[in-house]
Every structure is written in C-alpha cells, then in structure tokens.
Amino acid sequence: MNLNSLPTWSALTAHYESIRDCHMRDWFASENDPAPTRADRFTINGGGLTLDFSKNRVNEQTIALLIQLARETNVQARRDEMFTGGIVNPTEHRSALHTALRTSDPSAPYAAQVKAGRAKMAVFAERVRNGQWIGYTGKPIQHVVNIGIGGSDLGPKMVVHALHHLKKSDIHIHYVSNIDGIDLQNVLEQINPEHTLAIVVSKTFTTSETMTNAHSLRDWFRRSGCSSDQLAQHFIAVSANLSEVVRFGIEPDNVFEMWEWVGGRYSLWSAVGLSIMIAIGPEKFDQLLEGAYLIDEHFRCAPLERNLPVLLGLLGIWYRNFFGLQSYVIAPYSQALHFLPAYLQQLEMESNGKSVTLDGRFIDYPTSAVVWGEPGTNSQHAFFQMLHQGPTIVPVDFIVSLAPNHSLPGHHEKLLANCFAQSEALMLGRTETEAENIVGRKQTALIPHIVFPGNRPTNTILLNELNPRSLGALIALYEHKTLVQAAIWNINPFDQWGVELGKILSKVIESDLISASSADLRKHDSSTSALIARAREAITR
Template identity: 45%
Template structure:
C-alpha cells in the first residue's frame, strides 16, 4: 500500500511554500527574474511539445511535487500497471490498455505470466479487425458507416475520426449514434440507405441500455426498408460474442475485461477509425501511443511529461483551489476532444474515497470543459480573462494545417498565442470594465501536424496524466461505480411512465413522472 499524497511530508511543505509566496506566484515577475523559465518548464515528448512556463508554479514547487511523487512510489504504481498487475483493485483486474498498442512479441520487465498470451490475442484480433477494415474500404457499395455505442464506445472513435479527416478515404461518410434520444438515430437513418450502410454496434457486454435500444431500432429499420443480409451490414464489437449472435450478428470483434471503456479506442472499438484512415494509418496511431508509453515508462520523473502535467494538476486542484480546466483546441477538427477528455478525467478520477474506501480529505478531478479556441474566444474567454475565479486553461495547437486557404492558419495560431499572452500579462486600466488583471495561467501543447501518430501520442499522454494524478490521490482510476445507480433507477422508472404508478417515489420524482406520463397514465 502506497501513501497518499496528503500523507507525505511534502504535502505540508507544499502548503507552506504556497503560503510563503503570498498565496500565489506572479508570472510576470517570475519571467523577469528567471531567464531560463521557458526552457525549464517546456519539454519535447514523442510527437508532443508542451510549454508549462505560464503556469502558477516555480522550480521549488515542482521539486517538492516531484519529491511527493517519489514518496508515493509513483514509479512503482506505473510499473505495476504496465506489467498487468490488478491495479483496478475494486474489480480485481488489470488495466492493460497499453498492451493494445504494444508491438508484437515485446516483453517488458516484470510482465505478469498472462501478458505474453494476451499480447498474442491482441495482435490476432488487431490483424483480423484491420483486414475487415480494408475490405470495407475496398467495397465501393458501402458509402456510410454508422457507429452505435455510448461512452467509451462512442467518444473516442467519434473524436478520432473527426480529428483525422485529412487522412480519410474519400467517398465515405461516418455517423455516430450514442444518445437514447431517438431524434439522433432518426436523423441518421433518414440520410442512409440499407444497401450502402455498415452498422457497427459497439458494446462490451452487449447489454448497454442505450446502445441495444438503438441497435434494435436500426435492425427494425433495416428490415422495414427491405435490407438484405444482416451479417454483411451489421458488425458487433463486444466481449459477449454469444449475445451478439443472438441478435443475428455473425461477424464480431472482441476485446478483454482489462480494457476499460474510456481506454478502448485502441482495441476493436477503434474499427471506425481503422475504416476511416486504413490499416497503415491505424498502426501509426498505435505506434504514436506506444512511443508515449515508452516515454512515460522510462523517462525520469523530472523529465516525464505525463508526470509533470499530473503534478501541475494536483498543485492547482489541492493547493491553489482551481476547480476546473478549460480545454481549448485551436483546430476545428478537434472539436470533440473536450468531450473525450471529460470522460477520461472525470469518470476516472471523480472519486470521493480512496482505493481503500477511506473518505478523501481533498478534492480530486477538476471539471473539464471547453470548445475549439477560436469559437471559445467569442463565448467564454471573457470569464477566463476577467471572471472573479481563476481557471486553468490548456491550449492545444497544431503547427501545420491540412488546407490551402491563405492566411487562415497564421491567424488561428496568432490568436492562440495572443490569448495565452493576454491571460498572463493582462492590461492595467483605470476603468474597471477594461482592466485585465493578468497572471492567469495557461499550458500550451503543440503538435507539429495532426496525424494518426501525433494524435495517438497526445491521447496516451492524457491517459497517463490521469493515471498519475489518480495514483497520487490514492484512488482507483479504472472503475466507475458512480454511473450505475442512475441506470438502475431508470429501469424501474421506465415502465412507470406507461402505468403512472408513483408508489414509493419521492414527491418530486412522483410529480414529474405524473406530468410526463400525461392524463390517464399514458406516456405521450
């Protein structure tokens, strides 16, 4: 059992350091006094450059945070995850998503006995999945791919397919259906034809309520429209092959119980990505992630980018009290990135007890929110610049564009740079309405180009960052019991909407249910 971060001597030292700074660092003074600040707080990792110098920390704070990580035996926790130990303690299993991008036959020191066999199965499934993806790409009759899934079976593939548009096969349209709200599926079905559509039904258990309801409606629509050959037009991504067969789906690609949903886009759940960018592109995607895995696994903590980001997160959340992190990608194709990172961070680390079940005395996951940066400037950046609460901001920029429109990309990049500069420097004014206090923090993450490899590396970076902060807080980042209760209650309430039965319900739920059920207890 490793000590939690608040149980280390460095915790009190960090509190004292924060107080000694007058409860905060002035970035403008910090740059004036330290000519090497940018060099020290910026770093190149595989495919990703990060400038952390405009954040509200100094070298002493970082050194104390690093000592705290060592005291918490972070490296031991990292190695246990890579080796396949049961780091998902509440479910008694490994969290071995890194195995999904490990090269064939590569053994790591300390591997658990099952890992070698599991790696063979990973590559056998990967080969079969990519062969199928290539067959779909070669089939000119298939023009539309509809992915039906929710949570990790939607957010990752949806985000990546949109992000990698420059690498997609022309003539294919990709649709993503996740919401149980029938308006979403209905709008997709109006735009496709049964003979030219491939439906991908993605559910680990093949029992997920929203996914299975949408899949049943899609199958009914397919039959009503005269669709022929379900086996050709429907494919299942699941660990429950028998259940998929009951639905008439004979083609299935599986994955394993050590793959958490929010970490699953590297597995067969990534089939939409593979169809979009091809087998070679998907292997580049995995290779980029593996390069970041190796950086995280082998780099010293002081030069380990996922670790440094996690330490900054803990500094902000627990010492400066910053409640949220805004994600501002300055690339329109990364529009789904904030939603993807919301699940990764908040489902992983939104916990109130540690892995031993003890109530935590400190805050954990920040609220993650955001939009593409250029749009955000005209929406919520007002709050970032002049709001009473300081928020952490993370800008993601891409140096090279994939379009030929003159001047656009330079304007975009100039805006990204300017926002970070303005937040830090501020502008003094005697008119309060026009006064910018400045000293507002930001991180600046830069990719040379938005490619399968760079996206893979960036996403792996974020996974490891979340793992590190969770490990230091002493929580299990790999379960998500908090999503279960509402789903269970919905199963009880659904038939009540038809019967109007309110027995045993609280007054608010009863009143709302009666209003929704309508006169006579029938749902509208």
C-alpha cells in the same frame, strides 16, 4: 496512506502560502540574459510533443516539491504495475492493459491476442474500404454507423473527426450514442440501407442506450426489405458477450472481441476503433498506435522532472489541491479537435471522480477537476471573457498544431497568433497604468473595465502537425496524466461505479412510465413521482 499527513504535502502547503501572491509577469520580467529563460527551463519534449508550462504559477522549488510528492506517493510503482499487467483495478479485479494494444513487443502481455485481433480488423476494414464487402442488394458500403456510448463512442468519434483530412472520401462514418431518438433519426435521414454497415459496440451487449438504438436500426433495415438472413451483411459487433450478440442476430464470424483488461474509455486502440480503421485505413491506424507507444515509452523511461504526463498531472494536483481550483479548460486551436474536450471529460472525470481510496476509505481532499472547453478561436468569443476578467481562476491547456491541414492561405498564421496571444494575455494581464495610457485621463471611468488581473495559468502543447502519430501521442499523454493523479490521490481510475445507481433507477421509472395500469408512485420521492405522473399524462394524451 493519509495524503494530507505526508511531509511533502505539508511542505507544498507552506510553499503555496509563500508564492500565492507572486505574479508571473514579474518572474518573466526578472529574467537576465544569457541565463536560460523561464521558457527554456519549463519546456520539455517527448513522444513528438512539446509542453511549454512556463506560464504557470510555479518556480523551481514548486516543481521539485511536486516531483518529491510523486515519489512519496509511489507514482512510478503504480505506473510500472499498470504496464506489467498488475491488478490496478481492484474493485473489478482487472488489469488495465490498453498500453499492450500499442506495442509490437512479442513478449508483451496478450501479444498474440492483440496481433490476431488487429489482423482481423485490418482484413475486414480493407474489404469495406475497397468495396468487397457488399450489402443485401450487392452494392458496396458507403455509410458506416457506429452505435455505442461512452468510450465506445467518444474515442472513435473524436479520432475520426480529428483525422477527417485523411479519411477515405467515399465512405462516411456516423456515430449514434444518445438514447434520444433524434440522434438516430438524424443519421437515418442521411443513409441508404443498401449501402450501410452498422457496428454495434458494447462489452456486455446489454447497455440500454446502445441496444435500443441497435434494435431500432435493425427494424429500419427490415422495413427496407432486408431479410433476417441478409442482416449479416449489415451488422458487425464489438463485444465480449458472444451469446447476446448471436441472440441479437449477428453472425459469430462478424464479432470482434473486447477484452476485460481494456477499459471502455481506454479502448479506442482496440476493436472499438474499427470505425477509425475503416475511415483512415490499417496503415494510418498503426501510426495512431505508434504515436501512443512513443508516449508510453516516454512515460515509462523519462525522469520524472522531464516527463510530460507526470508534470501535466502534477500541475493539475497543484491547482486542484493547493489553489482549490475546481475546473480547467481544454482549448484546442484546431477545429479538427472539436470533440477532444468531450473525450477528455470522460477520460478524467469518470476515471478520477472518486471519493474513496483504493482500500475503501473516504477521502478529505478534492479529486478530479471539472473538464470543459471548446476549440479556439470560437471559445474566445464564448467564455474567454470569464477566463480573463472573472473572479474565478481557471487554468487552460492550449493545444495547437504548428502546420495546417488545409491549403487556405493566411488562416493558420492567424490561428497561431490568437493561440499564443491568449496565453500571453492570460499571464500578463493589464495594469491600471497601462489601461490609463490606453484611454487617457478623460475616460477614467472606463479604466476599471479594461484592467485584467492576469496571473492566470496555462499550458501550451505543440504538435508539429495533426496526424495519426501526433494524435495518438496526445491522447496517451492525457491517459497517463490521469493515472499520475490517481496514484497521488490513491484512487482507482479504472472503475466507474458512480453510473450504476442511475441505471438501476431508470429501469424502475421506465416501467412506471409505460405501465398499462396506474403504477404505485409512492415508492419514489414526491418530486420524482410528480414528474412521472406528468410524463404519463403527456404520453397517453
């Protein structure tokens, strides 16, 4: 399938040319009562979430053509193949059944394994939470250190931070991912070995960053007086490689299995989420799964034109491939969702940052947009100036909970007001006439500086409140959005070969850096050789 040659692609290209200069403020201004408003027509609900996409540069014809594109590119077939356990990751010959972790259907793929694995997690989590799991000096666990990287870190860290208001108050969860020793050192300064449990999360148990941090933490325990035999009380593994786990020194009974049919960035629903379950408890972890399941069912069953992940994905296609926009912003108006933009960076950019089709042909159209962002209102005082008045158009996803997770009066109303005002301002802009009315004729030199072009597209995603169910639904929404876009681009969102080359070269360079004798650096380019030489000099100084 050549995407550019599809009839609907050509129709969308022509349609883009016909509406590219239309301004959204005119569309809103032309509404006639009592007909349904633009907001009515372009707001949908599903899985407990509400998506208002009325402030986008689309009309009914745009949406109809995009839905037609989804059908023409077999989005529904790709969706169904994933849910039924088909080989949707052909380069690694794997299924992608993270959705099987969220259903209670006993006929679902791997249902027995999932049920047994979750039960084992629940028993362990409760033992830690109620003080039955003790350290080498007989004291209960107060600190849990999750050591992982990528999906083994970003997902659990994001969820635990988001649901901090529900976590057990006397257990503190820490996350270590970076091979930079400062990351681990900062955690070591906050914990006591007698009260600390480490969870080492790595499918292969050979990931360089994870295992370097795990070995350093193990050495720290030993220096504190914890014997090799007693380490079993302080180290848990989540892995698919039992032999490497045992070689590290972790007891087989302390291993939670990772399955090949769950990809890393889709894995927080599995034993990778053990730190989540310890933080919020098995019951609330189940609610997280239930929220994701609601979106799974919505994605499977809702018609395409009323389907949240489908529409979110299609809007991304519209801006990436027809407007040529290179990035979009995640702006959660919730400090609790501080790590959501970073989590979605990996989910979308590692999944869809591809340049070959499923059958290995190089493509000639853009794929993944750059994902970035920060929570509001902080982001308003950082990069919103560019969003409003910069020459580059950057779509924004605003995410906000209608109810607060705190008891401080007056804060949440201001937060909501800022969120809604920013999307309105990005849509409306400010004309020269409006600017002149503000500053008056005596300050005409100021007018160009306070004009805003507007017509900047935004989505607003509403949660009734931020709780495990709504968070699970929100995460699943973006997971399925990613699949929709991958299906249209005809790429594999479940592999990540792009990270391999750097890993291979880093091992060579590390050997050159620590070599006792002068390494032959001619095998590198001149820049890399010079950097290595300079670093060797600093290391040995």
